[in-house]
Amino acid sequence: MKKVEAFIRHEAFExxxxxxxxxxxxxxxxxxxxxxxxxxxxxxxxxGASLTVNxxxxxxxxxxxxxxxxxxxxxxxxxxxxxxxxxxxxIFVIPVEEAVRIRTGEEGKDVLQAHEGTEMPSS
Amino acid sequence: MTKxxxxxxxxxxxxxxALPALAAAQDEVAADVVKSELDVTWIIVSxxxxxxxxAGFLFLEIGFSRQKNVGAGVAKILxxxxxxxxxxWAVGFGIASGGNKIFGTDGFFFSHGQDxxxxxxxxxxxxxxxxxxLFCAVSLAIVWGTTLERIKFSAYVIYAAIFAxxxxxxxxxxxxxxxxxxxxxxxPVMDFAGSSVVHLTGAVGGxxxxxxxxxxxxxxxxxxxxxxxxxxSMPIAGLGVLILWVGWYGFNAGSTLGTTDNFFAEVALNxxxxxxxGVLFAMLTVYVKTKSIDVGMAGNGAIAxxxxxxxxxxxxxxxxxxxxxxxxxVVVVYGVLTIEKYLDDPVGALSAHGLAGIWGTVAVGLFVxxxxxxxxDGAAAGLWYGIFGDEPFGATLGQLGVQAVGVVAIFAxxxxxxxxxFAALKTTIGIRVSPEEELAGLDISTHGMYGYPEAFIPExxxxxxxxxxxxxxxxxxxxxxxxASGSSDS
Numbered sequence: 001m002k003k004v005e006a007f008i009r010h011e012a013f014e015x016x017x018x019x020x021x022x023x024x025x026x027x028x029x030x031x032x033x034x035x036x037x038x039x040x041x042x043x044x045x046x047x048g049a050s051l052t053v054n055x056x057x058x059x060x061x062x063x064x065x066x067x068x069x070x071x072x073x074x075x076x077x078x079x080x081x082x083x084x085x086x087x088x089x090x091i092f093v094i095p096v097e098e099a100v101r102i103r104t105g106e107e108g109k110d111v112l113q114a115h116e117g118t119e120m121p122s123s
Numbered sequence: 124m125t126k127x128x129x130x131x132x133x134x135x136x137x138x139x140x141a142l143p144a145l146a147a148a149q150d151e152v153a154a155d156v157v158k159s160e161l162d163v164t165w166i167i168v169s170x171x172x173x174x175x176x177x178a179g180f181l182f183l184e185i186g187f188s189r190q191k192n193v194g195a196g197v198a199k200i201l202x203x204x205x206x207x208x209x210x211x212w213a214v215g216f217g218i219a220s221g222g223n224k225i226f227g228t229d230g231f232f233f234s235h236g237q238d239x240x241x242x243x244x245x246x247x248x249x250x251x252x253x254x255x256x257l258f259c260a261v262s263l264a265i266v267w268g269t270t271l272e273r274i275k276f277s278a279y280v281i282y283a284a285i286f287a288x289x290x291x292x293x294x295x296x297x298x299x300x301x302x303x304x305x306x307x308x309x310x311p312v313m314d315f316a317g318s319s320v321v322h323l324t325g326a327v328g329g330x331x332x333x334x335x336x337x338x339x340x341x342x343x344x345x346x347x348x349x350x351x352x353x354x355x356s357m358p359i360a361g362l363g364v365l366i367l368w369v370g371w372y373g374f375n376a377g378s379t380l381g382t383t384d385n386f387f388a389e390v391a392l393n394x395x396x397x398x399x400x401g402v403l404f405a406m407l408t409v410y411v412k413t414k415s416i417d418v419g420m421a422g423n424g425a426i427a428x429x430x431x432x433x434x435x436x437x438x439x440x441x442x443x444x445x446x447x448x449x450x451x452x453v454v455v456v457y458g459v460l461t462i463e464k465y466l467d468d469p470v471g472a473l474s475a476h477g478l479a480g481i482w483g484t485v486a487v488g489l490f491v492x493x494x495x496x497x498x499x500d501g502a503a504a505g506l507w508y509g510i511f512g513d514e515p516f517g518a519t520l521g522q523l524g525v526q527a528v529g530v531v532a533i534f535a536x537x538x539x540x541x542x543x544x545f546a547a548l549k550t551t552i553g554i555r556v557s558p559e560e561e562l563a564g565l566d567i568s569t570h571g572m573y574g575y576p577e578a579f580i581p582e583x584x585x586x587x588x589x590x591x592x593x594x595x596x597x598x599x600x601x602x603x604x605x606x607a608s609g610s611s612d613s
Contacts, residue, residue: 042567
């Protein structure tokens with residue numbers, strides 16, 4: 001199993017979520033983050049004085065998938081998140097040792113799949 | 124205690140001195156002068172209430188915007204109020220007042236002692252001119268409700284000047300200034316405080332802008348269905364609605380332009396009844412349609428009821444006011460739900476001001492009372508009285524037709540002129556910000572600052588100076604001593 005962590009622009013998220021859902025990856029988490037990289041900061045002007053804000057808001061996606069599906073997930077994120085401008089973000093892939101579904105106690109990669117008959121998010 | 128007593132004694136003494144003087148003065152002031160000053164006082168009080176409506180529009184629009192666009196709303200309202208004021212004083216008032224059937228020719232750069240169509244300008248004329256100016260500003264504020272979160276600053280500044288100097292004054296002249304709509308085949312278009320002149324005009328200006336501007340990014344999904352883009356604060360939007368409601372007492376009751384027969388109180392009561400019915404029927408309708416008790420729609424219902432009664436507030440009996448408000452409340456819900464499928468109108472201005480404005484103007488033709496109609500100008504009573512009362516049916520039907528003519532004429536004039544202006548702006552300077560600027564929000568991209576900075580700037584980014592952690596066991600030093608010690612490892 002692999003955990004894909006991607007730092008992306010906010011507006012790229014919705015198409016990524018939809019396509020991953022259509023391709024059988026229903027589970028992921030997002031975290032609103034602020035960070036600095038090569039993208040320039042924003043200068044805020046306030047009644048004559050200014051303040052440079054060096055961190056920019058990004059979205060972090062966390063998604064644990066089967067090894068076989070890692071390539072597809074990374075490729076999906078790349079396709080929707082790449083604008084070609086500085087500030088598109090980065091993707092990290094990290095090995096995952098164990099996974100447990102809390103409701104049933106199942107372990108292993110079965111946890112990554114949706115159960116039959118369970119609620120599903122809409123696409 | 125003693126101090127209070129002595130103060131009371133002093134006041135009694137002063138009053139006893141002043142009373143005979145007051146009585147003498149009253150003998151000398153003629154009753155018509157007192158009446159004139161009372162009238163003007165009421166107009167100025169009303170003008171201030173109408174001015175306060177700008178705060179209502181501000182809060183309503185900001186509440187229905189996302190956090191990244193709230194500062195832009197503040198700038199927009201203040202800049203537009205400034206433009207409307209200067210443009211009306213210099214040009215607009217002149218075009219709106221007496222002259223030929225199409226436009227006025229006197230009263231530019233309004234000044235004391237000026238001759239405007241035979242009237243020498245004095246204090247009372249300044250009151251009327253100011254009152255009209257603030258109506259123009261209200262109409263202009265309505266335009267921008269459809270354009271929130273994506274319009275370019277330079278585009279609305281230019282359109283605002285043209286709107287306040289030419290477009291709105293032409294409409295006002297047509298109905299109130301002895302223009303074409305004041306005499307349609309012997310009957311006037313009756314619009315007491317401006318359901319069409321002010322509200323429909325503003326909404327149609329907004330429609331022209333919206334047709335050329337397009338929806339906000341994300342409003343319509345790939346399947347073409349509309350998505351909600353929730354505003355950031357319902358409490359702020361609700362405050363805006365209530366401020367508008369308060370301001371409407373000046374807007375409608377002040378349009379009596381005086382206190383004669385205490386008629387303004389009747390107008391105020393009509394206004395209140397219609398607004399209340401608007402809220403209730405909008406809520407009922409939205410519940411039946413969507414099974415949700417929609418907070419935003421309650422606000423739209425109040426505004427629709429108020430807009431609906433604006434034309435008839437000085438023409439209909441009390442029983443008709445809640446009927447007009449109730450229909451407006453139903454119309455606004457169906458309007459918002461239908462228009463949203465095609466056009467992205469963030470605050471529902473097209474429905475609350477446009478559709479309710481049309482309804483309100485037509486409703487005058489249905490319900491105008493024989494007691495209150497403008498009989499001197501050739502106006503008949505409403506169709507209701509032609510069917511259920513003793514009024515001649517043909518004349519009442521004619522009045523309804525004239526009301527419809529007024530709506531169509533104003534709609535067409537404002538749409539054509541506004542569309543030309545916005546189309547010209549679109550092909551030259553552009554009317555919409557870039558997608559990057561829209562996504563970042565107008566606050567930071569247009570104005571270089573955030574309306575809610577702490578929602579966007581982490582606290583760590585503020586230059587807070589050195590922070591000295593308190594090592595366990597050491598006594599907490601005073602800030603002054605810490606600064607003086609100047610320790611560098613933190």
